Amino acid sequence: MDRLHRQVGAVGLAAAAVLPGLSAQVDQHAAEVRDLLGVRGRRPTLTALASYTDGLLDGATGRGWQPPQHDLVGWAGADGVAVRLLALCALVTSAVA
Template sequence: MRRGFFAESSLARLSREFGMFGPLHGSPDPWLTAQLDQHAAAVRDSISAEGARVSHRSLARYLHGFMDGCRERGWCSGSDTYDWETLRVLSVCRLAKEYGFVR
């Protein structure tokens, strides 16, 4: 197992669960790629604004805080559309894959 890979981390579980949406594997439509790029940039900016670098820990911390906020607002991922929250979670999962934190 590579260094930094956490098989049962929240990032790994969420990446598996959200993998059903498709854009984490293969080539998504250009509009979706652009949306995920924008969300990923916002996530990186948010992490660096706190004085941290993107790491497994900082990304997991961001994800936990984001999901807590979603739950407080009553958001549910049961939809088959790409709403704002789904795009943000997918971008976190994509960052986790790009940085090698999940497969």
């Protein structure tokens, strides 16, 4: 999760703070992840988030997906995998806060 935060989360969360559309997408993906993990209305555990993230990354990289190299503006057009990973970074950040 630390590597993911360095590759995707740090710049992506900063972009979401200034791009309302991206912020809304991240919120939607975070809600979907909470629903998938069966923790609606609660914070998912770090273990559950890490396991889900590993599965998502394995599937995405198996299809040739690469982590984005976006600057702040580039995040406006981020693909669904990148936004889902960004939502996971946001969930982890809130889980450890």
